[in-house]
Amino acid sequence: MKNQVLNLKTRVMNINKSTRSNAVTIGGILIAYVVCTALINSGNMSNLLRNLLVAMCYYSIMAVSLNLTVGILGQLSLGHAGFMCIGAFTGAFFSKITVNTINNTFIRFTLAILIGAVAAGLFGIFIGVVVLRLKGDYLAIVTLAFGEIIKNVLNVFYIGYDSKGIHFSMKDTASLNLEEGGMVVVKGAQGISGTPRNSTFTIGVILLIITYLIIVNLVNSRSGRAIMAIRDNHIAAESVGIDITKYKILAFSISAALAGVAGVLYSHNIATVQSTKFGYNTSILILVFVVLGGMGNLRGSIIAAIILTVLPEYLRFMQDYRMLIYAIVLIVMMIFNWGPACINWRKNHSLKDLTKKLMKAKKEA
Amino acid sequence: MLAGVDMSFITYLLNGISLGSVYSIIALGYTMVYGIAKMLNFAHGDVIMVGGYIIFTIMSTLGLNPILGVLIAIILCTLLGMTIERIAYKPLRRAPSLAVLITAIGVSYLLQNLALLIFGAEAKSFTSVIPVKPLSLAGGRLSISGETLVTIPLCILIMTSLTIFIKKSKIGRGMVAVSEDKDAAVLMGINVNKTIAITFAIGSALAAVASALMFSTYTNLSSTSGAMPGIKAFVAAVFGGIGSIPGAMIGGILLGVIEILSRAYISTQLADAIVFLILIIVLLVKPTGILGKKIQEKV
Amino acid sequence: MEMLSVKNLSISFGGLHAVDSFSITINKGELYGLIGPNGAGKTTVFNLLTGVYKPDMGQVILDGENITGRSTIEINKAGVARTFQNIRLFKNMSVLDNVKCGLHNDNKYSTFAGIFRLPSYFKTEKRMNEQAYEILEVFGLEKEAKILSSNLPYGKQRKLEIARALATNPKLLLLDEPAAGMNPSETEELMETINLVRKQYDVTILLIEHDMKLVAGICEKIFVLNFGIELANGLPQDVLNNPEVIKAYLGE
Secondary structure (H helix, E strand, O other), X not given: OHHHHHHHHHXXXXXXXXXXXXXXXXXXXXXXXXXXXXXXXXXXOOHHHHHHHHHHHHHHHHHHHHHHHHHHOOOOOOOHHHHHHHHXXXXXXXXXXXXXXXXXXXXXXXXXXXXXXXXXXXXXXXXXXXXXXXXXXHHHHHHHHHHHXXXXXXXXXXXXXXXXEEXXXXXXXXXXXXOOOOEXXXXXXXXXXXXXXXXXXXXXXXXXXXXXXXHHHHXXXXXXXXXXXXXXXXXXXXXXXXXXXXXXXXXXXXXXXXXHHHHHHHHOOOOEXXXXXXXXXXXXXXXXXXXXXXXXXXXXXXXXXXXXHHHHHHHHHHOOHXXXXXXXXXXXXXXXXXXXXXXXXXXXXXXXXXXXXXXXXXXXX | OHHHHHHHHHHHHHHXXXXXXXXXXXXXXXXXXXXXXXXXXXXXXXXXXXXXXXXXXXXHHOOOOHHHHHHHHHHHHHHXXXXXXXXXXXXXXXXXXXXXXXXXXXXXHHHHHHHHHHXXXXXXXXXXXXOOOOEEEHHHOEEEOHHHHHHHHHHHHHHHHHHHHHHHOHHHHHHHHHHHOHHHHHHOOOOHHHHXXXXXXXXXXXXXXXXXXXXXXXXXXXXXXXXXXXXXXXHHHHHHOOOOHHHHHHHHHHHHHHHHHHHHHOOOOXXXXXXXXXHHHHHHHOOOOOOOOOOOOOO | OEEEEEEEEEEEEOOEEEEEEEXXXXXXXXXXXXXXXXXXOHXXXXXXXXXXXXXXXEEEEEOOEEOOOOOHHHHHHHOEEEOOOOOOOOOOOEHHHHHHHHOHHHOOOOHHHHHOOOHHHHHHHXXXXXXXXXXXXXXXXXXXXXXXXXXXXXXXHHHHHHHHHHHOOOOEEEXXXXXXXXXXXXXXXXXXHHHHHHHHHOOEEEEEOXXXXXXXXXXXXXXXXXXXXXEEEEOHHHHXXXXXXXXXXXXX
């Protein structure tokens, strides 16, 4: 009986603990949102920062979703931007061809987000099935390869539509054979321009919170445990009957679908979406957010994404030096965080230690 | 007419082998470092770019002898490689591989932005360092560039001497030992730190050679010129089986040939996509690359 | 009634016969010991039984079902669970979650229900928590349920591995040196727990152990493996007095 009471207590505590952590993160996002909105309304926010608000949201979504693959599933992916690219293009394509038929912006944009997510998710399943049997650095290089393929192939896509339907070519606009009054939507390297600018800070924040909740709830569920079990020890996971392939693909495709959402947000925020923006450099940028924010730490991913999106812009006064400083900060932080010597040093010089020493000194005095 | 088609095919093939030879030389740097330090040195491609700028400065800005330029580039790149290893990678010797990867990315950004600061954003036009005249064959229908004539034999020479060096020299055998089992190598009295430093030195020296060869053919030199060849050379190393020197050679040449032929016969814009697609297929059929060893996990 | 019937199970690695014609019959509810000197192929037998390696030859029948050549996952679903010689816990997960991973296949709800917190999520999670605590209490780990499994002391990590295996509701439990690295009193306590588990969960156990005295104390039957071949098999007193066994253990 006593045991049961104890169990109940610890169980309740457990729920409280994870809910509290979620509440802190979501509360933080909401407070930031309210503060930003107040600043905008009172005219106190600089244009620079205002233009970055949506970017912070989609980069945060990218970072949180990549964390699912890298931090929670434990598989290194260097092609996350490819999924964003798919979401950006399918979402923008949908919005462009339905801009005159679906008048309700909310419905159209919601549909665009769903389509972008599903398209990217399907690609995630496909790529996952193909590559997830590879491990470590091999997986990394193959995801990089897939990201580059998506980028290069979309770069030669020409898609237009007229009364007869959708026309497709990989050569040029002329070979689409559009009839009079037809419209070219995807123009090869020029991508898609003139997508309705439906992305707002509010929508971005809502999508970020939804993404965060999806991943947090996944992690704290049966499937999430299976995913983390695979990360921690795949041989043991198999030995308790966890279907490794299934859960790897599940995590990978959810991560891809959410990157697709970020892509839709991106393409509805700028004048032109071009596939060349989604190369491995972008994938690596997102990976940096994840690693600096802490593997498996979703809140850390969001914070890192926001800081590293804003920081380079605020370093603009240093002009050419800003990326140099960024690079140095990155190296120093990695060495400080992970270098065995630094870890030891931190252990011996931690704040706790220092206060303890001070207390002791006080007592002795 | 048919003969004319064949001639252009042969030209493409030779260009492909030539480009592939450059990839192999770069891939050696990746493969050796990966084999010994078990890390993906993302900044390796940028060492090539640095080599290109050094040669460019000595040749075009200072107007000195190109061969001197190449020699100085080799020395400076070697020092650069060793410095990077000492400052950025060595403190992370026992850290998780992802941390090392991100650090390497940081080093890559650092080199690119340093080059951007020093040399500006405008691309420089590189003058070929190879004083060999093109060879004209088949009554002028087949012309082989001087760069190709030098690159291919040089690549073979480098491969052979490196293989002999690793098999016969004490340092080379130490490298093999470290790549097989670091802890056991320590017990055998091998200085692991020194071995890793030497590996970086050799890889970076080779990167300087590769830069001279590559920029002589593809003359556009900017701060990001090293990144893509670097990635492709890494793909080549994986392709051939990472950690294997003949693998790097085979992977590099295959990659170069596939790239040039796709460019010529399929699509310029899709050439990279085709290269990456073939990499994926190879890895699916043989997950450790063409000459890679199979690793069985102990349960 | 036969729980496990293995006939002529063999595997070789590069010409070396790691396990050669391994045959054993274990009755339901029995506690069987598998002993042998280092490198005798004991863990390889476990790897063959659990599908980590595919046998070159032979047959494995579990409770009347032929499971030869199946994958690890399928074999676990058929009712075989194991522990590992070198502990393989889910290190970055809590003790409780480790056990809940073991409950994975018997307590299902969809990923969708998990993400959107549908009623089936709450219902199943509640049941899983209850079952997990029940198992943890058997091993005296309930107070550490929230601790990260890698922070448990060594002996408790071994116990947790057994708890996790038991959570998959196996018919046959394979324990690979469960007492390795434990002091005598810990070992004795563990053996009592194993005996308790066997009765309470109605499970058949095959156990690898180095310490012959320990095995003789709790096992009903013992199988001695040497260089991949059967050296002796039968009741403890017969096996331990077998001159071949003594020779293999003490050397010439």
